[in-house]
Amino acid sequence: MYTLNIAIVIPFIVALFIPLLxxxxxxxxxxxxxxAVPVALFIYLAQFIPSxxxxxxxxxxxxxxxxxxINFAAYLDGLSLILALLITGVGSLVVxxxxxxxxxxxxxxxxxxxxxxxxxxxxxxVVLSDNLMVLYLFWELTSISSFLLIAYWYHRRQSRYGAxxxxxxxxxxxxxxxxxFIMLSTMTGTNSIREIIATIGQYTDHTLFIPAMLLVLLGxxxxxxxxPFHIWLPDAMEAPTPVSAYLHxxxxxxxxxxxxxxxxxxxxxxxxxxxxxxxVGLVTLFWGSFTAIRQTDxxxxxxxxxxxxxxxxxxxxxxxxxxxxxxEATEATxxxxxxxxTALFHLINxxxxxxxxxxxxxxxxxxxxxxxxxxxxxxxxxxPITFTLAVIGSFAMAGLPPFNxxxxxxxxxxxxxxxxxLSFFSMETWGLMFPVVAWVASVLTFVYCMILVFxxxxxxxxxxxxxxxxxxxxxxxxxxxVILASLVVAFFFFPNIIGEYLIQPGYGAILPTFMxxxxxxxxxxxxxxxxxxxxxxxxxxxxxxxxxxxxxxxxGIYALFPAKFSLDSLYNHTLMSVERRSTSLTNRYMTGNMxxxxxxxxxxxxxxxxxxxxxxxxxxFDPSNxxxxxxxxxxxxxxxxxxxxxxxxxxxxLTAILLNGVLGYLLALFFVFFRAPxxxxxQLVVETVSASLFLLCFYFLPEWEKEKRKRxxxxxxxxxxxxxxxxxxxxxxxxxxxxxxxxxxxxxENAYELAGAQxxxxxxxxxxxxxxxxxxxxxxxxxxxxxYVLIKLKANKGGRDVENK
Amino acid sequence: xxxxxxxxxxxxxxAVFIILTYGVHLFLAGHYEPGGGFVGGLVxxxxxxxxxxxFDIETVRLGMPIDFKLLAAAGAxxxxxxxxxxxxxxxxxxxxxxxxxxxxxxxxxxxxxVVLFEAGVAFAVIGTVVTIIISISEDV
Numbered sequence: 001m002y003t004l005n006i007a008i009v010i011p012f013i014v015a016l017f018i019p020l021l022x023x024x025x026x027x028x029x030x031x032x033x034x035x036a037v038p039v040a041l042f043i044y045l046a047q048f049i050p051s052x053x054x055x056x057x058x059x060x061x062x063x064x065x066x067x068x069x070i071n072f073a074a075y076l077d078g079l080s081l082i083l084a085l086l087i088t089g090v091g092s093l094v095v096x097x098x099x100x101x102x103x104x105x106x107x108x109x110x111x112x113x114x115x116x117x118x119x120x121x122x123x124x125x126v127v128l129s130d131n132l133m134v135l136y137l138f139w140e141l142t143s144i145s146s147f148l149l150i151a152y153w154y155h156r157r158q159s160r161y162g163a164x165x166x167x168x169x170x171x172x173x174x175x176x177x178x179x180x181f182i183m184l185s186t187m188t189g190t191n192s193i194r195e196i197i198a199t200i201g202q203y204t205d206h207t208l209f210i211p212a213m214l215l216v217l218l219g220x221x222x223x224x225x226x227x228p229f230h231i232w233l234p235d236a237m238e239a240p241t242p243v244s245a246y247l248h249x250x251x252x253x254x255x256x257x258x259x260x261x262x263x264x265x266x267x268x269x270x271x272x273x274x275x276x277x278x279x280v281g282l283v284t285l286f287w288g289s290f291t292a293i294r295q296t297d298x299x300x301x302x303x304x305x306x307x308x309x310x311x312x313x314x315x316x317x318x319x320x321x322x323x324x325x326x327x328e329a330t331e332a333t334x335x336x337x338x339x340x341x342t343a344l345f346h347l348i349n350x351x352x353x354x355x356x357x358x359x360x361x362x363x364x365x366x367x368x369x370x371x372x373x374x375x376x377x378x379x380x381x382x383x384p385i386t387f388t389l390a391v392i393g394s395f396a397m398a399g400l401p402p403f404n405x406x407x408x409x410x411x412x413x414x415x416x417x418x419x420x421x422l423s424f425f426s427m428e429t430w431g432l433m434f435p436v437v438a439w440v441a442s443v444l445t446f447v448y449c450m451i452l453v454f455x456x457x458x459x460x461x462x463x464x465x466x467x468x469x470x471x472x473x474x475x476x477x478x479x480x481x482v483i484l485a486s487l488v489v490a491f492f493f494f495p496n497i498i499g500e501y502l503i504q505p506g507y508g509a510i511l512p513t514f515m516x517x518x519x520x521x522x523x524x525x526x527x528x529x530x531x532x533x534x535x536x537x538x539x540x541x542x543x544x545x546x547x548x549x550x551x552x553x554x555x556g557i558y559a560l561f562p563a564k565f566s567l568d569s570l571y572n573h574t575l576m577s578v579e580r581r582s583t584s585l586t587n588r589y590m591t592g593n594m595x596x597x598x599x600x601x602x603x604x605x606x607x608x609x610x611x612x613x614x615x616x617x618x619x620x621f622d623p624s625n626x627x628x629x630x631x632x633x634x635x636x637x638x639x640x641x642x643x644x645x646x647x648x649x650x651x652x653x654l655t656a657i658l659l660n661g662v663l664g665y666l667l668a669l670f671f672v673f674f675r676a677p678x679x680x681x682x683q684l685v686v687e688t689v690s691a692s693l694f695l696l697c698f699y700f701l702p703e704w705e706k707e708k709r710k711r712x713x714x715x716x717x718x719x720x721x722x723x724x725x726x727x728x729x730x731x732x733x734x735x736x737x738x739x740x741x742x743x744x745x746x747x748x749e750n751a752y753e754l755a756g757a758q759x760x761x762x763x764x765x766x767x768x769x770x771x772x773x774x775x776x777x778x779x780x781x782x783x784x785x786x787x788y789v790l791i792k793l794k795a796n797k798g799g800r801d802v803e804n805k
Numbered sequence: 806x807x808x809x810x811x812x813x814x815x816x817x818x819x820a821v822f823i824i825l826t827y828g829v830h831l832f833l834a835g836h837y838e839p840g841g842g843f844v845g846g847l848v849x850x851x852x853x854x855x856x857x858x859x860f861d862i863e864t865v866r867l868g869m870p871i872d873f874k875l876l877a878a879a880g881a882x883x884x885x886x887x888x889x890x891x892x893x894x895x896x897x898x899x900x901x902x903x904x905x906x907x908x909x910x911x912x913x914x915x916x917x918x919v920v921l922f923e924a925g926v927a928f929a930v931i932g933t934v935v936t937i938i939i940s941i942s943e944d945v
Contacts, residue, residue, distance in 0.1 A: 677839035681831070685847040689854075689934060696941055756903045756917060758837040765841060766919040766926075770899045773922075774884045777929040781881040784933030788874060791940045 002060050004074035007044060008128055008138075011037055011121030015114045022110035031110040034117060038091035041124070045084050052081050053501045054509065059130065059194075068133075069191045075130035078505025082344060083127035083251075083258050086351050086503070090250040091120050093480035097359055098242035100476040101366060112152060112240070119145035123251050127258055132181040132191045139177065139219070142255060143170045146247050150239040162235035165571070169232045171220050177219025183212035184266075197265045197512075204270070213267045216259065217276055224256025226314055227284040230307045231567050237299040239364030242664035244299060249306050249354035257310065257347060261318050262508050264340070269324030274621045278419075281315025282437045284308065288435075289444035293451065293551075294558045298361045298371040301448060302354070305397060308445060309350045310440075312412060316343035319419040319434070323511065334514050336422065337507075339415035344506045348498060349396065349491060353405060356484035357393040357452075360386055363473040363481075364456060368466045373451070378461030383472050385482075387457045392485040398449035398544070399442060399537060404491035406537070412438060413533040439536055446544030447551070454548075477792035599720065607722050611732065619730055623736035633673055640666045653698055662689040810859065817859035824852040832927055833920075842923030846930030853935050862939060873939065877932025883925030887918060 014037050022030045022413040058076040065071075076084070095116070102109060122145055125138030143166075151163035187203045188196045203209060225233040236248055247253070260277060267273040288308025295301040320364075322338030324335050326333035363386050364379065365371045380387045392403060399409030416438045420431035463469065491498060508514075547554070589596070613619050643662050664687030671680035695786065748768065757763035765773045832845030856865050888899035903917035 100831070678841065678844065681839060681844045682847065685844065685851065689847070689851070693937075693941070755901065755919070756836070756915060757919075759835060759839065759841070761839075762835045762841040762923075765843075766923055767901045770888070770901065771917075771920060773926060774888060774899065776925050777881050777884045778931045781877050781929055784877050784936045785874070787937045788940045791944045 001076075002062055003044075004058060004128060005062050005072055006062050007041055008074060008121060008125045011117040011124070012040065015117035015121070018114045018117065019110045022113075029104050030113050031095055031102070035092065035095045035099070035114045035421065036468040037117065038088045038095060038120060040090035042085065042092055044087055045081065047083060049501050050077070052078055052505045055505070061130075064134070065743075069131075069185070070133045071128040071191075072688060073192065074128045075194065076128060077507035077509040077602055078502070078507070079258070079261055079344075080127045082348065082502050082506045083128050083254065083447075084124060086122060086254070087123045087127065087251050090246060090355050090484075091595070093355065093359075094242045094250075095244040097245070097362070097477060097480040098240070099364055100474055101107050101242055102240065103376070109135065112149075115145050115148040116243070116246070119149065119247065119252070123255065126255050130193050132185055132193065132196075132203055135193075136174070136178050136181055139223070140171070140174050143167060143174055143223075143250055145566070146236075146252055149243045149247060150236045152240055152243065153238070153748055156238065158235070159238040160278050162232070162238040166232035166236045168575075169229055173222025173229065173532070175218040176215045176222075180212045180215030180219065180498070183208040183215065187212065193262065193266075196633065200266050209267075209270075210272055213263075213270070213273055214276070216263055216267075217273075217280075220256035220259040220263075221280060221314075222256070223259070223308050224253045224314065225284075225307050226256070226311060227287050227307075228282050228567050230284060230288065231571055233307055234300050234303040237297070237303050241299070241358060241365065244302075245355050245358035245362065248303065249358050250351040253306060253310055254347060254351070257313050257317070257343075260314065261340075261343070261506075261510050264317060264321050264324070265512065268321035269326075273392055274318055274321050274325075277318030277321065278315050279318075281311045281313070281318055282434065282441075284311025285315060285441045286311075286437055286444070289441045289448065292448040293444060295448075295556070296373050298364065298373060298456065299358075299454060301373075302357055302361060305445070305448060306350075306354060308441065309346070309354065309397070312441075313343045313350070314339070314437075315434075316412060316415055320417055320510075322419065322422055323514065336418055337419060337514055338411065339512055340510050341503060341507045342408060342411040342415050343505045343750050344510075345411065345495075345499070348502065349404040349408050349488070352484045352487045352491070353393040353396040353403070356389055356481040356488065357397070359477075359481040359484070360390045360393060363477055366477070367471055370466060375462060375465040376456045377459035378457070380457040382461065383457075385478055386473060388479075389485045390453055390457060390480045392488050393481075394449040394453045396488045398446045399540065402492045403488050404495065405488075407492060407495055409442065410533045410537065417532060418802070435536075439540065442540045443543045443547065446540050447547050450544065450548045451551075462691060484771070544605055563598075599716070602720050602724055606727060607719070609727055613730065618738070620737045621733050625739070626736070632671075633670070636666055636669055640670075657691065657694045657698060660694070661687060664691065676761070813859050817855055819855055821852050824848060824855065828852060832923065835923060836917065836919065843930055844927030845923075846927035847934065849927065850931045853931070854938055857935075857938065857942070862942065873932045873935040875928050875932070877936060880925045880928025880930070880932055883928065884922055885925075887922045887925065891918075909944035 014034070018030065019032070021033050023675040025033075058074075060074050094315060095113075096114070098116075102112060119142060122138045122141035126135060126142060129135040129138060147163050147167040150166055153159050179548045184196060185191050187206050187208050188199050190196060190199075222229040222565045233248060233253070237244055239247070264273075285308050288304045288311055290305075292301050292304035292308060295304060318339075320337050320343060323333050323335075323337035323340070352662040361371060363383070364376065367383065367386075368376065368379070372374065396403030396405035399405045413435065416434040419434050589600070640663060643659050643666070647656050647659045647663075650659060664683065668680045668683040668687065671677075671683055748764060751760045751763040751768075755763040755767040757767065828845050828848035828851075830845075831840035831848055832842060833840075833851045834843030835845065853865070853869075856868075891900040891902075892898055894900075899922075901917065901922065903915055903919070905913055906916050907913045
């Protein structure tokens with residue numbers, strides 16, 4: 001019953017065997033083995049279409065970490081099905097295409113297909129997971145496999161740069177999304193998205209609601225290249241073209257779209273969600289189409305057009321979420337939900353024509369050796385099939401009949417017009433903005449589509465600028481884009497088939513209440529009569545042609561946005577300055593000077609301990625239990641204090657050593673007074689030994705350090721020393737005055753009965769607490785061996801290490 | 806001018822025995838009076854140091870061919886070993902015991918396992934201190 005879970009895992013399992021197949025069957029292109037996986041999965045998933053269209057959903061769960069509520073839960077509904085079919089369907093075509101695109105001899109195919117299968121499995125996991133944490137796991141897996149795929153030609157600097165950039169941006173968003181997921185899960189107490197949707201109504205006033213929403217959106221926006229996080233996508237074009245076609249047009253960038261769609265029932269209906277998603281989508285739509293026009297590299301142009309189209313879908317999802325503002329699902333409120341329906345429709349359309357276009361560009365690149373439109377031209381007669389495919393793809397993208405892009409663009413206009421009629425979310429003032437931006441962006445989209453077709457295939461053929469003699473692509477390379485292009489046309493003529501079987505269920509998954517209310521279905525029709533949308537499209541075509549003709553005269557507008565102020569340079573600058581600043585910050589405090597580190601340590605001690613004492617009010621001075629001070633003790637204490645004070649002021653090192661010895665012997669005397677004969681004995685001997693060792697070192701100190709110089713007195717040292725001294729004194733006094741319980745020494749007074757010893761100290765050392773003594777002995781041994789090794793095994797004067805002898 | 810250390814040598818020869826005796830006394834008396842393995846070891850070590858001061862390292866080595874590094878290691882080994890030996894008898898690590906035994910000449914005296922432990926401490930202390938002093942002095 002876990003077939004869905006198995007379907008997710010299959011690509012990973014096959015990926016394991018790819019290196020084996022690659023080595024064993026080197027004569028067969030590894031791609032043929034891989035091709036079976038997405039085809040089989042596609043067929044398997046396609047079987048669900050009828051039942052999903054009837055409104056059924058499939059769910060199966062494999063326990064993974066049940067104690068944390070993390071289970072490998074696969075959930076298939078209309079929305080997941082659309083994405084899963086895209087992943088496997090476009091995946092099959094891309095694998096077929098890559099078989100002809102990537103050379104068996106020159107490329108490391110084993111790596112390529114392992115990464116690609118990893119990506120496919122991860123992507124299926126993203127769209128089929130019901131558990132937040134598992135969704136996140138697959139989300140990051142797509143980032144990682146995409147990183148590997150972008151840097152597939154890792155010997156190129158640009159590939160590595162693009163891979164790093166996409167990794168940094170998408171993972172940053174991913175981590176943000178994880179934080180959002182954790183907030184959601186804390187709020188609702190479950191990790192299951194379906195349960196969250198079911199209960200979210202109680203939590204809309206929760207303080208974490210808005211932060212969780214924004215963080216989830218951050219993840220979605222970075223992944224699907226929304227403004228201002230879109231900058232990674234053009235650099236990801238360094239990947240092999242099948243990768244660009246698959247990841248960066250049809251699947252991975254749609255993960256963000258999927259996430260927004262999936263979470264629309266959770267957050268939709270909230271003004272913040274509506275505004276953020278719509279505005280970001282519109283800005284991305286405009287900016288992507290505006291920037292695409294200035295590109296001279298075909299893949300960069302397609303990258304920006306992808307950004308723009310993703311912005312379109314995103315803004316539609318934002319506009320459609322307004323329908324959830326109303327508590328009840330009626331025909332009037334469903335009026336606004338057309339945008340969601342359109343978003344899904346355009347999602348499918350975009351995958352078909354953008355996949356085809358990327359493959360076309362790949363063919364052009366493969367057969368001419370360049371993607372630069374300044375070098376290309378006049379390929380129409382040389383590559384007629386490719387040209388046809390390019391025309392279909394571009395015109396669909398531009399929104400012309402008879403291609404599917406026309407339908408979704410018309411519906412896009414309808415949705416923006418409807419949104420502008422909204423009377424909440426302060427849409428009265430801003431409503432008109434939506435159709436205007438949409439229209440302007442569509443004009444720009446039209447312009448770059450014209451550039452794509454006309455600059456590549458019309459004009460003069462310039463064989464001298466090309467690396468290869470241009471010719472038509474092999475059949476295998478043409479089949480996948482032909483299939484996609486036929487879909488583009490088929491969707492135009494029979495839109496209601498996918499409308500009924502795919503988009504309606506997907507729409508139902510996003511807006512379940514609207515489906516249950518049994519409202520009239522949306523019909524997609526190419527002809528609505530002469531209405532505003534049609535006039536807008538005519539305007540798009542008219543203005544687009546004018547703009548394309550006059551392109552040289554207005555290209556100066558791009559000088560207003562020089563590269564210096566672009567988001568790319570902001571990214572580069574940020575990355576560099578972060579590195580530079582952190583280096584300089586580290587160098588500033590990691591000086592390598594022991595003195596500074598001591599200062600830090602002491603200051604931390606002062607601040608933390610003083611703070612703790614002040615915070616807990618622990619300081620107490622209570623002399624009532626103290627023993628009386630005898631005259632001898634007072635005298636020794638005074639002498640010790642004077643000696644200690646004299647050490648820092650000693651003019652020579654010898655004096656300091658001797659004064660230190662005086663301190664040691666006076667301490668021994670104190671032990672005598674306080675009746676600790678063992679300690680006194682040990683202290684005397686140890687002091688003697690250490691004083692003589694000091695003298696030994698003194699004698700061997702290098703000549704130049706022998707000069708008797710006055711110690712540098714620094715005010716700050718004095719302050720730190722005084723503070724630490726005061727602090728420790730206060731601490732000791734407080735401890736003495738805060739006796740919480742009696743001493744345990746009474747136990748040791750029975751030393752003779754317990755250990756047969758009349759010397760309690762020795763009984764403690766040798767019997768009661770012998771473990772400490774044992775370890776101290778080991779410490780002493782280690783110290784001795786350390787001294788011996790340091791002296792005997794040091795490098796000789798020539799600087800040659802003892803190991804090199 | 807040739808230095809003549811005859812007084813130092815003579816005094817050392819006498820003093821070393823007194824110091825050694827006192828060190829052994831401290832070591833043995835530790836259980837009942839001030840003293841014990843650590844202090845005893847230090848005092849014994851100081852006897853060797855005095856020898857080293859009065860004579861030179863080669864002479865001392867000829868007179869007492871002991872590798873003090875091995876002595877230190879043996880001491881640490883004995884200390885840890887007594888602990889392990891206790892475990893062999895099924896009692897916790899480092900448990901000490903004592904028995905009364907009748908020894909010829911001395912008669913009945915208490916024998917405590919803690920003496921072995923303390924001996925380890927003393928050996929480790931002697932070995933370490935003398936190793937350090939010899940290492941540093943040889944480094945001239």
